[in-house]
Amino acid sequence: MTGVAANGTAGGATGAGPAPPGPLLPKGALDLLMPLHVWVGASGHIEHCGPTLRKLRPGQILTGARLLEVFEWRRPNTVRVLADLLAHDGEKVQLAFRDGPRDTLRGIVVALGDGQGAILNLSLGISVVEAVGRYGLTGTDFAPFDPTVEMLYLIEAQSAILAESRKLNKRLEGARIAAEKQAFTDTLTGLRNRRAMDHALERLADPHMSERFGLMHLDLDYFKEVNDTLGHAAGDHVLRQVARILLAETRRDDMVVRAGGDEFVLICRNCDDVAVLNRIAQRIIERLEEPILFEGRPCRVSASIGTTLSSNYAAQDASQMLSDADRALYASKDGGRARHTVFIRDAGLVELARDAGVRPVPPSPPRDAAAH
Amino acid sequence: MHGLINRSIQCFVRDTYGADRWAEVCARAKLESQDFEALLTYDDALTDAVIRAASELLEKERVLFLEDLGHYLVTHPESDxxxxxxxxxxxxxxxxxxxxxxxxxxxxxxxxxxxxxxxxxxxxxxxxxxxxxxxxxxxxxxxxxxxxxxxxxxxxxxxxxxxxxxxxxxxxxxxxxxxxxxxxxxxxxxxxxxx
Missing domain, CATH: 3.90.1520.10 (H-NOX domain)
Structure with a gap:
């Protein structure tokens, strides 16, 4: 047999009466029209395969083999003998090679009638992407009207663009990180950050500035408990409320810094009056002790504060000031939290009561061992 | 102009004549950044300025410069x-x-x-x-x-x-x-x- 006559009964949709005979198609024409077809004869053996299908099994002679031994039927899964296949005339089929890479093929089966068997016209469907690489397929392996090559083009174009897009995102992410590093604002609270503080202290340390100021180091008390019991969202909420209170209790020129975690630094500009600074500190502690509501539940924190004054130093030294404020802060913590301690050059660490009464802090080694 | 075009010019000059030459081209064309993003869009005038600057600096006729660019785009391994x-x-x-x-x-x-x-x-x-x-x-x-x-x-x-x-x-x-x-x-x- 050199060709097949299409009898036009595919799908059984031609209605009553004998169908007019279709054109006789030689194998060469079938190959051009359907590069991925199988013609199976009435005996169930493969009579002929399209050239692209042959490329999928190089070195294997498909012609003459039993169709159901070459392919495993996925859908319909009731196909055991050729008659089963013929019964599905005009229907969608899905199959895979039994040997080698299990590319899934899908297509349509058309019974030829007159004991000529059937033609299966197949497509690689989505597995074409893998298959073109595996079998070295080229444009000529697909019929000119088949948009497979366009699909491959599109996939390749999209992946090139995606790669470029990933690079762009990476660069933008790098730029964002760089910008954040250069920023002066703490993203959670909107307060100035440690970087901004270092800049400000550097400026204030300039001998030409000779400005008198107070440096307060504040650390929240019981903040960890809020985080642990109510979660980080509650913790973040508390930090934002604390920031609002600190801004409300300081003047416009003062600088409020979130130095990290639950630590804050206040630079009180043009003020090194201990009584004034203590009033500010005590007022802050009082306000922070008011419960902060988070989703209807009260969060309770307080604050320990340590302060130093620019007048303590002959020459301004930012790191020395921060270290002294820190020592004063820890004196407050050690003294039982929720209190304010000031470092004064001639008196050392002095805890200031809420009524501004002054009482010296007893030295508590080792932290105070290095006190001036 | 689509960034892909501008980016192509950048890669061509950089890969063919070196990063220093590209920096000179950018300076001459008064670009704010030396990097074009392939997925963004730029003003057409910018593309024109870069081509003019490059062809002047490299002492290459505009037509020849563009032709070389086209050849580079197909042959350079980076743009496979x-x-x-x-x-x-x-x-x-x-x-x-x-x-x-x-x-x-x-x-x-x-x-x-x-x-x-x-x-x-x-x-x-x-x-x-x-x-x-x-x-x-x-x-x-x-x-x-x-x-x-x-x-x-x-x-x-x-x-x-x-x-x-x-x-x-x-x-x-x-x-x-x-x-x-x-x-x-x-x-x-x-x-x-x-x-």
Missing amino acids: ALRRLLRFGGETFVDFLHSLEELHDRGRLALPDLDLPRIEMREHGGSSFTLGLCWGDLGPVVLGVLRAMADEYGALVLMEYHASGAHARDEAITIELLETTHAEGRSFALGRVRR
């Missing part, structure tokens, strides 16, 4: 993606020439805001072609691409670029195909070799 995408145009150089009529739409399919030139191919007797295009005098880039693609397919061709009208409004490339298989072309498989 473009070469492959062009190869999807067809199995032979003639198929490829005919596929150029789809270039604009193919570009759009990949990147909806990419404005590649609309190309019209006229075939005179099988071996002679006229390619008409309108791409705001960037036509020589296409000429460079064609030269490189002829090598890709191993075809021997004679090509010439013509421009007429204000700002080269009407551009044309005449193509004389002497031999379709003059040399061994570069191989192309639909499936990508995974590296």
Whole structure:
């Protein structure tokens, strides 16, 4: 047999009466029209395969083999003998090679009638992407009207663009990180950050500035408990409320810094009056002790504060000031939290009561061992 | 202009003449940044300024500079993606020439805001072609691409670029195909070799 006559009964949709005979198609024409077809004869053996299908099994002679031994039927899964296949005339089929890479093929089966068997016209469907690489397929392996090559083009174009897009995102992410590093604002609270503080202290340390100021180091008390019991969202909420209170209790020129975690630094500009600074500190502690509501539940924190004054130093030294404020802060913590301690050059660490009464802090080694 | 075009110019100058030359071009064109992003869009005037600066600095006629750019885009290993995408145009150089009529739409399919030139191919007797295009005098880039693609397919061709009208409004490339298989072309498989 050199060709097949299409009898036009595919799908059984031609209605009553004998169908007019279709054109006789030689194998060469079938190959051009359907590069991925199988013609199976009435005996169930493969009579002929399209050239692209042959490329999928190089070195294997498909012609003459039993169709159901070459392919495993996925859908319909009731196909055991050729008659089963013929019964599905005009229907969608899905199959895979039994040997080698299990590319899934899908297509349509058309019974030829007159004991000529059937033609299966197949497509690689989505597995074409893998298959073109595996079998070295080229444009000529697909019929000119088949948009497979366009699909491959599109996939390749999209992946090139995606790669470029990933690079762009990476660069933008790098730029964002760089910008954040250069920023002066703490993203959670909107307060100035440690970087901004270092800049400000550097400026204030300039001998030409000779400005008198107070440096307060504040650390929240019981903040960890809020985080642990109510979660980080509650913790973040508390930090934002604390920031609002600190801004409300300081003047416009003062600088409020979130130095990290639950630590804050206040630079009180043009003020090194201990009584004034203590009033500010005590007022802050009082306000922070008011419960902060988070989703209807009260969060309770307080604050320990340590302060130093620019007048303590002959020459301004930012790191020395921060270290002294820190020592004063820890004196407050050690003294039982929720209190304010000031470092004064001639008196050392002095805890200031809420009524501004002054009482010296007893030295508590080792932290105070290095006190001036 | 689409960033892909500007980015191409940047890579071409940098890879061919060095990063220092590119920095000089940027300075001369008064660019704020030395980097173009392939996926952003830039003012057309910027592209024009870069081309002018580059052609002045490199002492290369604009037409030649653009032609070299086109050739670079197909032949440089860094831009192999473009070469492959062009190869999807067809199995032979003639198929490829005919596929150029789809270039604009193919570009759009990949990147909806990419404005590649609309190309019209006229075939005179099988071996002679006229390619008409309108791409705001960037036509020589296409000429460079064609030269490189002829090598890709191993075809021997004679090509010439013509421009007429204000700002080269009407551009044309005449193509004389002497031999379709003059040399061994570069191989192309639909499936990508995974590296």
